[in-house]
Amino acid sequence: MAEVRRAxxxxxxxxxxVSRATVSFVLNDTPNQTISEATRARILQAVRDLGYKPHGIAKALREGASRIVVLQIESGLEGNYSRSYLRGLDAELADHGHVLVVRHGPAGQVLDAINPRAVLSLGEPYRTGRELDDTGGGWRDGLAAHVALxxxxxxxxxxxxMALALPATDAPLGEVRLRFAQEAAASLGLPPLRSVVIPRQREAGVAALREFRAVSSAVTAVAAHDDDVALxxxxxxxxxxxxxxxxxAVIGFDDTEYGALFAPALTTVRIDAEAHGxxxxRRVLGLDLGDVTPVPARVISRQTV
Known part of the structure; x- marks a missing residue:
């Protein structure tokens, strides 16, 4: 089926x-323009007939700081959390006439070019353990609560x-993950967790696990930094x-689509962050938070625990 061209x-x-400038004056309700009511009505009727919708990004770029929000996503934070967070953030901004610009890594010169209303960093609230102003340090609905789960x-x-498996590169949340895991273990009366770094290359990962098991034979379960490390x-x-x-036993974190395809299928923690987004x-737009309630994180039980 041929794609319908946007008016x-x-x-x-x-x-x-009329001219495009006249249409723009009418749609933007530009003051000090002498446009007759008949012309204005004709333009608005054409808008309805054609189903014309102003291009949100173009409008945001013209208006600068009033309509653009930039989200920076650090390397290593891609997963179910970031995807669902993005859905919620984008939908809510669009509902209020704003445009989301996503930047993987530092925004750099992008900020100078578009002068955004706000710049968000996906990892920052989670790193501090104060997700969504959780005064309990993240133990209600932040990273601490999800690690404890x-x-x-x-x-x-x-x-x-137990052991906590971490990626070989500097994970954005690695240090705080280990701290929260140790606190969770202590609260359950468990001995301190060991940690093991799992390189990306398969042979190196096998060697790291062989060495780890040789000195930690009592460990019967591994909690992984994310599903990628768990696999x-x-x-x-x-x-x-x-x-x-x-x-x-092995349990992942953040429920990527690959865990269910592995044999045995990976047990993991799923965090639906659409409400977080x-x-x-609403916070960056200065709006009332309303009745948006995050869905509690939950364990997706499969075959590895």
């Missing part, structure tokens, strides 16, 4: 027999000696002939 300002001008699920399945752990344990979950949008 343009030029189309509206042609249909109403991961550790508690392992404990409820009989595991006492590397599963692959490494399989190469070492370690049964999962028989000899060692909507709340962030």
């Amino acid at each position: 343009t300002l030029k189309d509206v001008a042609a249909a109403s027999g 991961q550790i508690r699920h392992l404990a409820e399945n009989g595991h006492r000696s 590397r752990v599963l692959a490494g344990l399989r190469d070492l002939g370690v049964s999962v979950p028989g000899e060692c 909507r709340l962030s949008a």
Whole structure:
């Protein structure tokens, strides 16, 4: 089926027999313009007939700081959380006539070019553990609560000696993840967690796990930094002939689509952040937070725990 072409300002001008500038004056309600009521009515009728909708991004670029919000996403934060957060943030901004610009990595010169109303960093609230102004340090609906859910699920399945698997590169949230995991373990009366770094290359990951298990044989469960690290752990344990979950349980974090495709299918923590995105949008726009309520994080139980 052929794609229906979007009506343009030029189309509206042609249909109403006026210049594009006149159409723009009418649509923007520009003051001090001598445009007759008959002409104004003709333009508005053409807008309705053609189904014309102003291009939001172009309008935002013209108006600068009043209509653009920039979201910076750091490397290593891509996943279900960022995708659902983006959906909510974008939808809420659009509902209030604003445009979202997403930048992976530092925004740099982009900020000078578009003069945004606000700049958000996806990882910053989570890093501090104060997601959504959670005065409990993130223990209600922030990273701390979600890490605790991961550790508690392992404990409820009989595991006492656990490890936290981290990526080899500097993870944006690695240090705070380990701290929250240790606090969660302590609150459950568990011994301190060991940590193991899992390189991206398969052979190096297998070697790291072999070395780790040689000195940490009591560990019966691994909580991974994210699903990507969890899948590397599963692959490494399989190469070492370690049964999962028989000899060692593994739980991921942030529920990517790949975990369900692995054998055994990965148990993980799912965080639906769409409401977080909507709340962030309302905050930067200075709006009432209303009745938006985040969906509690939950464990997706599969086969590795």
